[in-house]
Amino acid sequence: xxxxxxxxxxxxxxxxxxxxxxxxxxxxxxxxxxxxxxxxxxxxxxxxxxxxxxxxxxxxxxxxxxxxxxxxxxxxxxxxxxxxxxxxxxxxxxxxxxxxxxxxxxxxxxxxxxxxxxxxxxxxxxxxxxxxxxxxxxxxxxxxxxxxxxxxxxxxxxxxxxxxxxxxxxxxxxxxxxxxxxxxxxxxxxxxxxxxxxxxxxxxxxxxxxxxxxxxxxxxxxxxxxxxxxxxxxxxxxxxxxxxxxxxxxxxxxxxxxxxxxxxxxxxxxxxxxxxxxxxxxxxxxxxxxxxxxxxxxxxxxxxxxxxxxxxxxxxxxxxxxxxxxxxxxxxxxxxxxxxxxxxxxxxxxxxxxxxx
Amino acid sequence: xxxxxxxxxxxxxxxxxxxxxxxxxxxxxxxxxxxxxxxxxxxxxxxxxxxxxxxxxxxxxxxxxxxxxxxxxxxxxxxxxxxxxxxxxxxxxxxxxxxxxxxxxxxxxxxxxxxxxxxxxxxxxxxxxxxxxxxxxxxxxxxxxxxxxxxxxxxxxxxxxxxxxxxxxxxxxxxxxxxxxxxxxxxxxxxxxxxxxxxxxxxxxxxxxxxxxxxxxxxxxxxxxxxxxxxxxxxxxxxxxxxxxxxxxxxxxxxxxxxxxxxxxxxxxxxxxxxxxxxxxxxxxxxxxxxxxxxxxxxxxxxxxxxxxxxxxxxxxxxxxxxxxxxxxxxxxxxxxxxxxxxxxxxxxxxxxxxxx
DNA sequence: CCACGACTGTATAACGTTGTAAAACCAGGG
DNA sequence: CCCTGGTTTTACAACGTTATACAGTCGTGG
Numbered sequence: 001x002x003x004x005x006x007x008x009x010x011x012x013x014x015x016x017x018x019x020x021x022x023x024x025x026x027x028x029x030x031x032x033x034x035x036x037x038x039x040x041x042x043x044x045x046x047x048x049x050x051x052x053x054x055x056x057x058x059x060x061x062x063x064x065x066x067x068x069x070x071x072x073x074x075x076x077x078x079x080x081x082x083x084x085x086x087x088x089x090x091x092x093x094x095x096x097x098x099x100x101x102x103x104x105x106x107x108x109x110x111x112x113x114x115x116x117x118x119x120x121x122x123x124x125x126x127x128x129x130x131x132x133x134x135x136x137x138x139x140x141x142x143x144x145x146x147x148x149x150x151x152x153x154x155x156x157x158x159x160x161x162x163x164x165x166x167x168x169x170x171x172x173x174x175x176x177x178x179x180x181x182x183x184x185x186x187x188x189x190x191x192x193x194x195x196x197x198x199x200x201x202x203x204x205x206x207x208x209x210x211x212x213x214x215x216x217x218x219x220x221x222x223x224x225x226x227x228x229x230x231x232x233x234x235x236x237x238x239x240x241x242x243x244x245x246x247x248x249x250x251x252x253x254x255x256x257x258x259x260x261x262x263x264x265x266x267x268x269x270x271x272x273x274x275x276x277x278x279x280x281x282x283x284x285x286x287x288x289x290x291x292x293x294x295x296x297x298x299x300x301x302x303x304x305x306x307x308x309x310x311x312x313x314x315x316x317x318x319x320x321x322x323x324x325x326x327x328x329x330x331x332x333x334x335x336x337x338x339x340x341x342x343x344x345x346x347x348x349x350x351x352x353x354x355x356x357x
Numbered sequence: 358x359x360x361x362x363x364x365x366x367x368x369x370x371x372x373x374x375x376x377x378x379x380x381x382x383x384x385x386x387x388x389x390x391x392x393x394x395x396x397x398x399x400x401x402x403x404x405x406x407x408x409x410x411x412x413x414x415x416x417x418x419x420x421x422x423x424x425x426x427x428x429x430x431x432x433x434x435x436x437x438x439x440x441x442x443x444x445x446x447x448x449x450x451x452x453x454x455x456x457x458x459x460x461x462x463x464x465x466x467x468x469x470x471x472x473x474x475x476x477x478x479x480x481x482x483x484x485x486x487x488x489x490x491x492x493x494x495x496x497x498x499x500x501x502x503x504x505x506x507x508x509x510x511x512x513x514x515x516x517x518x519x520x521x522x523x524x525x526x527x528x529x530x531x532x533x534x535x536x537x538x539x540x541x542x543x544x545x546x547x548x549x550x551x552x553x554x555x556x557x558x559x560x561x562x563x564x565x566x567x568x569x570x571x572x573x574x575x576x577x578x579x580x581x582x583x584x585x586x587x588x589x590x591x592x593x594x595x596x597x598x599x600x601x602x603x604x605x606x607x608x609x610x611x612x613x614x615x616x617x618x619x620x621x622x623x624x625x626x627x628x629x630x631x632x633x634x635x636x637x638x639x640x641x642x643x644x645x646x647x648x649x650x651x652x653x654x655x656x657x658x659x660x661x662x663x664x665x666x667x668x669x670x671x672x673x674x675x676x677x678x679x680x681x682x683x684x685x686x687x688x689x690x691x692x693x694x695x696x697x698x699x700x701x702x703x704x705x706x707x708x709x710x711x712x713x714x
Numbered sequence: 715c716c717a718c719g720a721c722t723g724t725a726t727a728a729c730g731t732t733g734t735a736a737a738a739c740c741a742g743g744g
Numbered sequence: 745c746c747c748t749g750g751t752t753t754t755a756c757a758a759c760g761t762t763a764t765a766c767a768g769t770c771g772t773g774g
Contacts, residue, residue: 004497006759006760006761007760007761008760016723016724017723017724017725018724018725018760018761018762019723019724019725019726019761019762019763020722020723020724022761022762023722023723023762025761026762030721030722030723031722031723032721032722032723035722035723049470049474050474050760050761051414051759051760051761052474052475052761053410053413053414053419053475053759053760053761054414054729054759054760054761054762055760055761055762056410056413056414056475056729056761057408057410057411057414057729057730057731057759057760057761058728058729058760058761058762058763059729059761059762060729062410062475063475064453064475071439072429072435072436072438072439073432073435073436073439073637075430075432075435077435078429078430078432078434078435079429079430081429081454082428082429082430082456085454085455085456089472094453094472094473094475095453095454095455096421096451096452096453096454097438097442097452097453097454098442098452099439099442115446115451116451117406117407117409118409118410118413118419118420118421118451140361224637225637225638225640225641226641229641251637251638251641254638254641254642255641257641257643258641258642258643261643280430280581280582280608281582281608281611281638283582284582284583284586284608284611284612284614284615285611285615285642285643286614286615286618286642286643286644287643363729363730363731364730364731365730373753373754374753374754374755375730375731375732375754375755376731376732376733376753376754376755376756377752377753377754379731379732380732380752380753382731383732387751387752387753388752388753389751389752389753392752392753407730407731408729408730408731409731410729410730410731411729411730411731411732411759412730412731412732413731413759414729414730414731414759414760414761415730415731415732415733415758415759416731416732416759417759
C-alpha cells in the first residue's frame with residue numbers, strides 16, 4: 001500500500017480540481033458537505049497522505065523544532081526531552097533531538113543551525129556557550145534557552161529560580177544543624193556570576209553566618225556520577241570533613257554518596273546530601289536522595305509554547321519565564337523511614353517539601 | 358543576516374544561470390575552476406544556504422530518520438539514542454526522536470508513519486507491538502527493529518543474543534552457589550516465547566537441575582524502578598526466599614535492591630542480584646550492580662547503517678544482526694571491594710567479565 | 715426578469731531545487 | 745573556413761503543495 005499518491009491522483013479519482021482536494025484536506029470553510037464527502041471518500045480510497053516536503057516548501061514552515069541538550073545520559077535531560085516531545089506533539093509539531101555534550105563548539109554549531117537546517121525553531125540548553133556566541137545567528141529561526149546559564153540577550157529563557165532553589169536547599173541543611181556545607185560541581189575556570197547555584201549556596205551560608213570558603217567548593221569538568229565521586233574524594237582527601245554536601249545535580253550527588261559509603265561515612269548521620277533535578281534514580285538508592293525538583297513538564301511546555309509564539313515573524317518582547325520547583329526531602333537529609341521501600345506511590349516526599357515559583 | 362537567499366539570487370549576483378550555481382553547490386564535475394570560483398564568491402558574499410525543503414521535494418529524500426523508543430527516562434534508551442544520533446550524524450543524517458511509552462497503540466502509529474511523516478527511514482524498539490501490526494505498513498519507508506522482541510518478519514533486526522545473555526547471567530549466579538534464582542520483569546499476560554530473557558533464565562536453571570517454577574517469576578506492567586521494587590516485594594510477601602534475582606533491566610534490579618535493603622536483606626550475602634543493560638546508575642549505588650552490558654554504540658551504528666542501506670529502494674535480504682555483549686561482574690554478586698569508590702576509571706568490572714557476540 | 719451579492723469550485727502561478735536535453739563554446743583536423 | 749566531437753553552460757520541466765485571482769452557481773431583491 002501507499003506507493004505514492006498525490007493530490008493530483010485524488011483529484012482525478014474524485015473528478016474535481018486539485019485545489020478542491022487541497023481545500024478538503026485543509027478544512028477550508030467554503031466546501032459543501034456533499035463535495036467534502038465525495039472528496040474524502042477518494043482520499044480514503046487511495047490512502048492519500050500529504051507530502052510534507054512539498055507543503056513545507058510552499059508554506060516556508062517545516063513543522064519541526066529542534067531540541068539541543070547537553071547529554072541524554074543524564075535522566076533529567078531525558079525526562080525533559082520527553083516533556084518537550086509531548087508538548088510539541090500537542091501542537092502537531094515534531095521534535096528533532098540533538099546533543100551537544102555541553103561543548104561550546106557544538107553549542108555554537110547548533111545555535112547557528114548548522115546541524116539541523118530544516119527547523120522552524122530551536123530550544124537550546126547551553127552549558128559552555130557564551131553570550132557573544134549568539135550575537136549573529138540567523139534571525140529567521142527563533143531560539144529559546146533553557147537551564148541555569150543566564151544571558152543578557154533578547155531571547156526567551158525558561159528556568160527555575162536557581163539562586164532561590166539553591167538557597168532553599170542550603171537553608172534546609174542549615175536548619176537541620178549542619179554547619180559545614182560543601183558544594184560539588186562548580187564549573188572549572190569560570191567567573192562565578194554565571195553559576196547561579198554556587199551563588200545561592202554562598203549567599204545562604206553567609207546569611208547564616210557560616211563559612212563558604214573555596215576549600216568547600218569542588219570544581220569539575222563533567223556533570224556525571226564519576227565527576228561527583230571524584231569531587232567528593234578530592235574534598236575528603238584535602239582533609240576537610242563537611243557535615244553536608246550540596247551537589248550541582250543528582251548524578252553527582254549519587255556519585256558523592258558512593259564515595260562517602262565506600263569510606264565508611266554514613267548518610268545522613270555523618271554527612272547529609274542534597275541533589276538537584278530530582279531524577280527517578282534518586283528515589284531508589286539504599287539511601288534516597290533529597291533534591292530540588294523542577295517542574296519538568298512545565299519547562300518543556302513553556303519552551304515549546306515560547307518557540308511557537310515567535311514563529312510567524314511575530315516578535316513578542318523577550319521574556320524570562322520562571323518555572324516552579326519544590327525541595328523534596330528524603331533519607332539523605334532526614335534519615336531512614338523503616339516503612340519506605342519505594343513500593344508505595346508517594347515514595348519518600350515528606351515534610352521538607354516546599355513549593356516555589 | 359541570512360534573510361532568505363536562493364539559487365536565483367546567487368545566479369543573478371554572479372551573472373550565470375541557476376543550474377550552474379546548483380552545479381557548483383553539488384560539486385558537479387563539468388565546471389571550470391574559474392567559473393567555480395566566481396560562483397563560490399557570490400555564494401559566500403550572499404551567505405547562501407540550500408533550502409532543504411525544496412531539495413527534499415525534488416529528490417524525494419528528507420535526510421531524516423526517526424528513532425522511536427519506549428521511554429527516554431530509562432538511561433539505556435537515552436544512551437542508545439545518543440549512539441544513534443552520533444552514527445546518523447556521521448552519515449549526514451538527522452534524527453527525529455519519538456517515544457511510545459511501550460504502548461502498542463503508539464507503536465502502531467509510529468510504525469505506520471503517522472507521527473512523523475517526513476522521514477526516510479525508521480528505527481523502532483517495540484515492546485507491545487505484535488507481528489500482525491506490521492503486516493501492511495508503507496513500503497517506501499524502511500524499518501529496522503531493535504530490542505528483545507523477535508518477529509518472524511522481513512525486517513532487519515538488531516539485538517544481542519538475549520537468550521544466551523540471560524543464560525550467562527544465570528550461570529554466573531549458579532556458579533556462585535545460588536540455588537533459587539527469581540526472575541523479575543516478565544510481561545503480564547504474554548506467551549513466553551516472546552520473552553527471550555525469561556526463556557534463557559528457565560533454560561539455564563533447568564540445565565543446572567534447579568527449579569524454575571512460576572512462583573519465582575514476577576510479571577510487571579512497566580519496566581521502571583518502581584515496578585522492580587513492587588515485584589520484589591511481591592515475591593518476598595509470597596513467602597519465597599530466593600538467594601538470587603535476575604531482573605529484566607537495571608532500573609528494575611535497582612528497585613529490587615532497594616526493597617531488599619529496606620527489609621534488612623543484604624546484597625549479595627543474602628540475595629545476589631544481576632541486572633541487564635549496564636546503565637551508569639548501576640555503577641554508583643551503595644552496592645554496585647552486576648549486569649549484562651550490550652554494546653550500545655554498535656547497536657546504534659548497525660541500526661543506522663541498516664536503515665540507510667535500504668534507502669534507494671534497494672532491498673537487501675532482511676537480516677538478523679547480533680551485537681556483542683559482556684557480563685560485567687560487580688558487588689551485587691561478588692561482594693564489596695574496599696578500594697572501589699567509583700573514582701577510578703575501571704570502576705568495578707572484574708573477573709566475571711566475559712564477551713560474546 | 716435582470717442584476718447583484720454571497721458562496722463554491724477551478725486554472726494558474728508560485729515555493730527552490732535538480733534532471734534532462736539541448737545549446738553554446740572551443741580546439742583541432744580536413 | 746567549416747565541420748566534428750567533446751566539454752561547459754543553459755533553458756525548461758518537474759517534484760506536490762497552497763495562494764491568488766477568477767469563473768461559475770444560486771438565491772434574493774428590485
